[in-house]
Amino acid sequence: MAQKSFRQALNEALHHEMRRDPNVIVLGEDVAGGSGASGQKDAWGGAFGVTKGLLGAFGPSRVRDTPITESAFVGAAAGAAMTGLRPVAEIMFVDFLGVCFDQIFNQAAKFRYMFGGKAVTPLVIRATYGAGTRSASQHSQALYPIFTHVPGLKVVIPSSPYDAKGLLIQAIRDNDPVIFLENKVLYDTVGEVPDGAYTVPFGEAHIVREGGDATIVALGRMVHFAREAAEILAAEGIDCTVLDPRTTSPLDEDTLLEMAEETGRVVIVDEANPRCGMAADISSIIAEKAFGALKAPIMKVTAPHTPVPYAPNLEAAYIPDAKRIADAVRKAVAFKRS
Amino acid sequence: MTGLQLSREELLKAYRLMRMIRVFEDRVSAEMASGDIPGNTHLYAGQEASAVGICLHLSESDRIASTHRGHGHCIAKGCDVDGMMAEIFGKDTGICRGKGGSMHIADLSKGMLGANGIVGGAPPIACGAALTSQILGRNDVSVAFTGDGGINQGTTAESMNLAQVWKLPVIFAVEDNGFGEATASSFVVAGEITKRAEALGMAFAKVDGVDFFAVHEAAGEAVERARRGEGPTLLHIETPRYYGHFSGDPDNYRTAEEKAAMRRDRDCLPRFRRRVTEAKLLGLDELDKVDAEVQAAIDQAVASARSAPQPALSSLTTDVYVRY
Numbered sequence: 001m002a003q004k005s006f007r008q009a010l011n012e013a014l015h016h017e018m019r020r021d022p023n024v025i026v027l028g029e030d031v032a033g034g035s036g037a038s039g040q041k042d043a044w045g046g047a048f049g050v051t052k053g054l055l056g057a058f059g060p061s062r063v064r065d066t067p068i069t070e071s072a073f074v075g076a077a078a079g080a081a082m083t084g085l086r087p088v089a090e091i092m093f094v095d096f097l098g099v100c101f102d103q104i105f106n107q108a109a110k111f112r113y114m115f116g117g118k119a120v121t122p123l124v125i126r127a128t129y130g131a132g133t134r135s136a137s138q139h140s141q142a143l144y145p146i147f148t149h150v151p152g153l154k155v156v157i158p159s160s161p162y163d164a165k166g167l168l169i170q171a172i173r174d175n176d177p178v179i180f181l182e183n184k185v186l187y188d189t190v191g192e193v194p195d196g197a198y199t200v201p202f203g204e205a206h207i208v209r210e211g212g213d214a215t216i217v218a219l220g221r222m223v224h225f226a227r228e229a230a231e232i233l234a235a236e237g238i239d240c241t242v243l244d245p246r247t248t249s250p251l252d253e254d255t256l257l258e259m260a261e262e263t264g265r266v267v268i269v270d271e272a273n274p275r276c277g278m279a280a281d282i283s284s285i286i287a288e289k290a291f292g293a294l295k296a297p298i299m300k301v302t303a304p305h306t307p308v309p310y311a312p313n314l315e316a317a318y319i320p321d322a323k324r325i326a327d328a329v330r331k332a333v334a335f336k337r338s
Numbered sequence: 339m340t341g342l343q344l345s346r347e348e349l350l351k352a353y354r355l356m357r358m359i360r361v362f363e364d365r366v367s368a369e370m371a372s373g374d375i376p377g378n379t380h381l382y383a384g385q386e387a388s389a390v391g392i393c394l395h396l397s398e399s400d401r402i403a404s405t406h407r408g409h410g411h412c413i414a415k416g417c418d419v420d421g422m423m424a425e426i427f428g429k430d431t432g433i434c435r436g437k438g439g440s441m442h443i444a445d446l447s448k449g450m451l452g453a454n455g456i457v458g459g460a461p462p463i464a465c466g467a468a469l470t471s472q473i474l475g476r477n478d479v480s481v482a483f484t485g486d487g488g489i490n491q492g493t494t495a496e497s498m499n500l501a502q503v504w505k506l507p508v509i510f511a512v513e514d515n516g517f518g519e520a521t522a523s524s525f526v527v528a529g530e531i532t533k534r535a536e537a538l539g540m541a542f543a544k545v546d547g548v549d550f551f552a553v554h555e556a557a558g559e560a561v562e563r564a565r566r567g568e569g570p571t572l573l574h575i576e577t578p579r580y581y582g583h584f585s586g587d588p589d590n591y592r593t594a595e596e597k598a599a600m601r602r603d604r605d606c607l608p609r610f611r612r613r614v615t616e617a618k619l620l621g622l623d624e625l626d627k628v629d630a631e632v633q634a635a636i637d638q639a640v641a642s643a644r645s646a647p648q649p650a651l652s653s654l655t656t657d658v659y660v661r662y
Contacts, residue, residue, distance in 0.1 A: 006610070021375075023474075025473060042438070050450075061472075062473065062474055064504075066354055066500070067500060067503065069496035069499065069500060071462060071492060071493045071496050071497075072461075072462055072465065072493065072496030072499065072500040073462075073500065074462070074495045075461075075462020075463060075465070075466065075493060075497070076462050076465040076466035076497070076500060077466060078462070078463060078464060078466055078468075079403070079464060079465060079467045079469070080466035080469045080470045080473075081466070082446070082451060082466070082467070083401060083446075083451070083466065083467045083470040084470050084474065085466075085469070085470050085474075086474060087466075102456055102459075102493075103462060103493075106456050106459070107454075107456070107459065107462075107463065108456070110656065111444075112657055112659070112660065113437055113657050113658050114434060114435035114437060114438040114442035114452070115437075115438060115442065115444040115446070115452060116433070116435035116437050116438060116657065117433070117435065117436050117521065117656065117657035118434070118444070118446055118447075119444070119446055120660055138358065149561020151658050154659070154661065154662075162410070173662075174661075175660035175661065176659045176660050176661070176662070202662075217378055250662050288381035300601055308344075313494070331537070
């Protein structure tokens with residue numbers, strides 16, 4: 001199987017779906033770049049190059065550079081979704097969804113319910129998330145818990161190029177609004193990706209690695225750190241399962257509970273802030289439904305309850321890493337009931 | 339005046355719709371006072387000529403997006419009145435199965451993309467519907483209803499810009515009833531509303547919203563402009579708002595004299611009756627017959643809404659997703 005980058009995997013997914021379905025459109029700030037200018041067309045192909053080549057393949061009617069007005073184009077994408085198109089709107093940074101949140105949580109997420117089940121809203125909003133690029137407080141957040149909180153939205157956080165492609169195709173074919181979050185540090189990571197179109201279903205966790213001593217639950221970029229921690233721990237004789245939920249809404253509770261029960265020790269890694277985050281949410285589910293199987297308290301490894309800092313040393317301290325994850329697992333394994 | 343060239347059937351339809359909105363709203367106001375309507379309502383009475391003057395140009399495949407004061411737009415766009423009344427009563431037979439209520443009445447099959455609880459909610463949605471029409475090569479237009487409150491929202495400003503640069507087939511119908519909630523628009527709206535369109539190079543018109551024929555004529559030009567692919571239009575429609583912001587609003591920020599004068603001098607219905615009878619297009623007996631039929635229809639809508647069952651509790655958790 002061919003090795004491809006996370007970015008290329010996403011790009012292929014968009015090409016596949018735009019070829020397959022003429023109702024799929026892509027819109028956002030500089031998704032092509034160069035519109036109306038004298039120089040190169042498709043100059044950027046998105047701020048991170050994910051949509052490169054779509055303009056040439058599908059033309060300016062279906063690949064639209066928008067004004068920098070997120071409320072207008074995300075709201076229009078919701079309206080277009082309700083009336084027959086399948087828009088994929090790109091927001092450069094998930095942080096910017098703050099300026100158009102009304103379009104997402106009051107409009108798109110609720111059309112179906114408010115209208116008594118008569119509306120479908122096949123909308124995908126792609127955005128980058130995550131710290132690690134010295135981009136500071138307004139360009140680095142991991143806001144997926146906020147979207148996960150909203151009924152009507154689905155929330156996808158791929159961790160590998162394979163999942164990125166399959167989950168994005170699934171997102172575009174899905175008839176509900178999907179928030180699709182791409183960790184910008186992962187764009188250049190490489191993995192096996194089939195050439196053809198395929199889907200990865202929502203709500204099915206991926207068991208990345210199996211081990212009997214503890215379960216590490218991780219999302220997005222944190223899956224890579226969880227694997228790293230598991231390898232360190234394996235050398236010490238501690239065998240870990242690494243579980244990647246892949247989607248936080250729907251959330252694969254069954255597999256989470258099954259792994260929690262099998263290992264009896266759970267460490268949840270979340271790049272988001274700790275209060276009302278995914279670590280807190282998953283922890284509560286396991287505490288409520290698998291309490292009897294637990295051999296140790298559930299451990300959470302998260303960012304602190306602070307904005308994302310700029311200085312490299314501070315940012316490094318902000319982001320959970322393999323060492324902190326391994327420490328948490330060791331603590332769980334060492335736990336003795338008094 | 340082009341409106342007077344409408345056929346008898348169209349004139350009767352326009353009058354029936356305007357009367358239907360008025361009687362519907364007056365009745366909702368009365369039913370609210372009975373305490374049997376669970377939520378709140380924002381009544382459209384006084385503004386009928388705006389919704390009807392515009393929507394008479396639209397077919398079912400054209401779309402509108404509306405406001406919190408949306409009952410009139412819904413009726414003008416062809417939503418079922420029984421289903422609307424049942425929705426407001428929160429019943430299972432409601433147009434949204436009782437899940438939406440007054441502020442979320444929608445019927446996509448009629449091109450009605452929803453009343454909206456957010457001021458400035460409609461413009462992005464209507465632009466999206468217009469984008470669908472443009473990309474799929476259809477001739478449909480869409481209308482964003484908003485008001486003197488909504489014109490100040492960023493969504494409206496952003497959507498007007500987007501519509502103009504993309505030449506979207508959309509009409510921004512700004513119904514200026516003089517008040518955003520309890521604050522006079524003169525206190526919070528800077529400059530002339532039409533100048534905001536002019537600044538973008540967008541076509542615009544200012545219309546007397548009490549005059550059905552004036553609205554109808556201006557809307558006709560806007561709709562034709564959009565269908566020709568020549569882009570959006572802003573219509574600044576000055577209308578009265580007969581009730582307060584919401585049902586139960588004491589409306590004490592307007593004097594009794596001002597309110598009495600508004601109802602006396604700015605009522606689209608007697609004005610329409612006078613125009614069509616003076617021009618001998620319709621007879622008073624025909625108009626009175628419509629009034630009686632509308633009254634009976636609303637009586638029936640209230641009776642059936644009152645006797646309809648509540649939604650099944652099992653519906654609480656359905657229709658959140660298509661598939662989850």
